[in-house]
Amino acid sequence: MYILFTVLAGLALLAFTFVKTFFPYFGDDCSYILRSLRLGMRLIRYKKIKPFYSILDCFLDAARRHPAKTFVHFEGQQFSYGEVDKQSNRVARALQAAAQLKEGNTAALFLPNEPAFIWTWLALAKLGCTAALLNFNIRSKSLLHCFSCCGAKVIITSTELLDAVEEVLPVLREQGIRVFLLSDSCSIQGIESLSEQVSQASDQPLSWDLRANVSIRSTALYIYTSGTTGLPKAAVVTHERVWAASFLQAACEVTADDIFYINLPLYHSAGFLIGMAGAIERGMTIVLRRKFSASQFWDDCRKHNVTVMQYIGETMRYLCNMPKKDNEKDHKVKLAIGNGVRKDIWTEFLNRFGDIKVRELYAATEGNIGFINYTSKIGTVGRENILQKMFFPHALIKFDIDTEEPVRNSEGLCIEAARGETGLLVGKITQRSPFIGYAGNKQQTEKKRLRDVFKKGDLYFNTGDLLRIDEDNFVYFQDRVGDTFRWKGENVATSEVADILMMAHCILEANVYGVKVEGHEGRIGMAAVTLREGEEFDCSDVYKQVVNYLPSYARPRFIRCQPCLEMTGTFKMKKVKLVEDGFKPTHIKDPLYFLDTQKKTYVPLTEEICEEIASRKINL
Numbered sequence: 094m095y096i097l098f099t100v101l102a103g104l105a106l107l108a109f110t111f112v113k114t115f116f117p118y119f120g121d122d123c124s125y126i127l128r129s130l131r132l133g134m135r136l137i138r139y140k141k142i143k144p145f146y147s148i149l150d151c152f153l154d155a156a157r158r159h160p161a162k163t164f165v166h167f168e169g170q171q172f173s174y175g176e177v178d179k180q181s182n183r184v185a186r187a188l189q190a191a192a193q194l195k196e197g198n199t200a201a202l203f204l205p206n207e208p209a210f211i212w213t214w215l216a217l218a219k220l221g222c223t224a225a226l227l228n229f230n231i232r233s234k235s236l237l238h239c240f241s242c243c244g245a246k247v248i249i250t251s252t253e254l255l256d257a258v259e260e261v262l263p264v265l266r267e268q269g270i271r272v273f274l275l276s277d278s279c280s281i282q283g284i285e286s287l288s289e290q291v292s293q294a295s296d297q298p299l300s301w302d303l304r305a306n307v308s309i310r311s312t313a314l315y316i317y318t319s320g321t322t323g324l325p326k327a328a329v330v331t332h333e334r335v336w337a338a339s340f341l342q343a344a345c346e347v348t349a350d351d352i353f354y355i356n357l358p359l360y361h362s363a364g365f366l367i368g369m370a371g372a373i374e375r376g377m378t379i380v381l382r383r384k385f386s387a388s389q390f391w392d393d394c395r396k397h398n399v400t401v402m403q404y405i406g407e408t409m410r411y412l413c414n415m416p417k418k419d420n421e422k423d424h425k426v427k428l429a430i431g432n433g434v435r436k437d438i439w440t441e442f443l444n445r446f447g448d449i450k451v452r453e454l455y456a457a458t459e460g461n462i463g464f465i466n467y468t469s470k471i472g473t474v475g476r477e478n479i480l481q482k483m484f485f486p487h488a489l490i491k492f493d494i495d496t497e498e499p500v501r502n503s504e505g506l507c508i509e510a511a512r513g514e515t516g517l518l519v520g521k522i523t524q525r526s527p528f529i530g531y532a533g534n535k536q537q538t539e540k541k542r543l544r545d546v547f548k549k550g551d552l553y554f555n556t557g558d559l560l561r562i563d564e565d566n567f568v569y570f571q572d573r574v575g576d577t578f579r580w581k582g583e584n585v586a587t588s589e590v591a592d593i594l595m596m597a598h599c600i601l602e603a604n605v606y607g608v609k610v611e612g613h614e615g616r617i618g619m620a621a622v623t624l625r626e627g628e629e630f631d632c633s634d635v636y637k638q639v640v641n642y643l644p645s646y647a648r649p650r651f652i653r654c655q656p657c658l659e660m661t662g663t664f665k666m667k668k669v670k671l672v673e674d675g676f677k678p679t680h681i682k683d684p685l686y687f688l689d690t691q692k693k694t695y696v697p698l699t700e701e702i703c704e705e706i707a708s709r710k711i712n713l
């Protein structure tokens with residue numbers, strides 16, 4: 094009876110996690126179940142243990158156990174666990190003195206992918222603070238918005254990103270937000286350099302009392318996601334969620350002797366939680382890169398004896414697009430963890446780079462449901478199984494792409510999609526699988542909640558993703574609903590782009606969407622616009638607007654001028670038809686423009702340009 098209880102408790106616990114979804118179907122890999130159970134038991138222990146044992150404590154234990162072991166390789170430098178620990182002590186003390194940061198405060202990290210990101214985060218954790226991880230590509234309005242939702246009173250940045258901070262400095266100062274620079278002194282008034290204080294600070298451990306009140310339910314991080322509408326949303330990541338996500342490597346049988354290659358940004362959950370926090374959980378070594386590079390990828394892997402890599406669909410494709418080399422299979426990578434790889438690329442990847450186990454997963458930072466491919470089926474994101482259905486109720490429901498709403502029957506309830514049919518994934522919100530929501534954004538949080546799904550009064554998390562489950566219970570990711578599209582591995586929130594476009598004088602209205610380009614993953618930005626009375630499309634002004642305010646992946650590369658924009662019954666702009674129309678002048682009568690990065694302006698889109706895109710003479 095006791096055993097049964099522990100097993101059930103173990104299963105129940107996995108709820109909070111990605112891990113929850115790892116149960117293989119009966120008859121499959123038993124060790125997998127055992128591993129998941131063991132992780133589930135650990136999470137139970139962490140929930141009960143007093144004082145609370147956080148990922149930081151796990152790091153401190155690792156630093157005590159093997160201080161000399163390399164934690165991070167970065168651009169030819171190495172930092173051991175002991176060194177990173179000491180450096181974070183110094184940063185913590187400097188921040189404590191200069192910014193008076195203390196338990197419960199939030200600080201924004203606006204830093205590139207470099208080791209300082211890691212030790213500054215550790216420093217904040219040592220002070221009991223919450224870190225808001227800002228995407229270093231964002232600028233101006235979006236950057237400011239990230240502050241207002243997490244309530245940070247401090248931003249920590251580095252020289253590289255100084256321009257972006259300077260641009261919004263007057264507003265930051267008005268709001269009483271202090272700016273600290275990790276590098277050398279800075280002559281800009283209102284920006285305080287920390288480097289001297291850091292180098293003079295003691296590297297002795299900080300008292301545990303500073304974070305005595307932090308519990309498993311406290312907010313550890315804010316991670317920003319581009320949601321279905323508007324500006325970035327700050328997903329609340331509790332310590333429980335940090336633990337759960339960091340177990341993913343363990344669940345994939347990664348060990349302390351593995352070397353993990355992080356080339357994804359640390360401001361997203363993949364790089365930070367699965368990659369870095371997972372590495373801490375394992376006590377392993379990571380190889381950190383500033384930016385993904387397809388040409389350097391395998392050289393890096395060989396140089397550092399990398400055994401586990403992380404990917405997104407786009408990076409897999411870039412690797413496969415590289416010219417073939419003789420030594421392609423000459424590396425030690427045996428495992429790849431990630432999401433979004435398409436079937437054809439997956440197959441090609443295995444053919445070219447050898448026998449690498451691909452662990453494709455489906456999950457969202459803020460979501461309450463996920464899947465992982467633990468079988469040997471190419472192209473799936475996992476399997477649905479009875480246990481998962483029982484403990485984490487979820488369903489695919491029929492969805493109307495045109496209205497972008499679930500289909501409802503005469504009683505106002507949703508309809509489950511048939512086997513094999515694409516539907517919207519919804520996960521029941523329960524104690525076991527909570528949906529915590531977005532900081533300072535009740536409206537967006539509410540939007541992700543779906544009521545009256547199968548019964549009046551029930552409550553589900555709307556993932557906004559379309560999936561399909563086949564006869565054999567394999568799960569396939571199909572697409573993201575509506576307003577968000579992905580390009581170069583980043584989610585682009587279309588209304589944010591539209592807001593920027595409408596700041597250009599000539600543009601009256603804008604409807605932004607993503608279109609497919611042959612040979613490219615994701616969708617590239619395109620906008621249908623209407624012009625103000627008597628105005629012509631002003632190529633250089635629109636270009637300036639777009640380049641000044643949007644990161645390159647979010648810029649609409651194609652613009653279509655229409656006499657008027659079509660709306661749905663609920664005054665949402667119709668995108669489906671536009672997406673289907675694509676960007677080719679052969680299909681479209683309206684005037685079309687192309688963002689020419691060489692000429693630094695928009696130019697009329699000609700068939701010639703389209704050919705150059707197809708032949709890859711023009712790089713998108």
Ligand SMILES: *[C@@H]1O[C@H](CO)[C@@H](O)[C@H](O)[C@H]1NC(C)=O
Nearest residue numbers: 195196197221303305306307
């Ligand atoms: C931490 O908890 C103690 C005891 O409950 C309380 O007195 C103290 O004010 C708390 N500190 C913070 C920063 O919340």
Ligand SMILES: *[C@@H]1O[C@H](CO)[C@@H](O)[C@H](O)[C@H]1NC(C)=O
Nearest residue numbers: 166352395396397398399425
């Ligand atoms: C990689 O492995 C080889 C052989 O196992 C070893 O000789 C080499 O020193 C290792 N390189 C690094 C950077 O650890």
Ligand SMILES: *[C@@H]1O[C@H](CO)[C@@H](O)[C@H](O)[C@H]1NC(C)=O
Nearest residue numbers: 450451466467468469470471
């Ligand atoms: C996922 O699919 C790949 C491709 O066949 C397979 O090699 C791998 O074993 C699968 N699952 C896991 C958990 O590795």
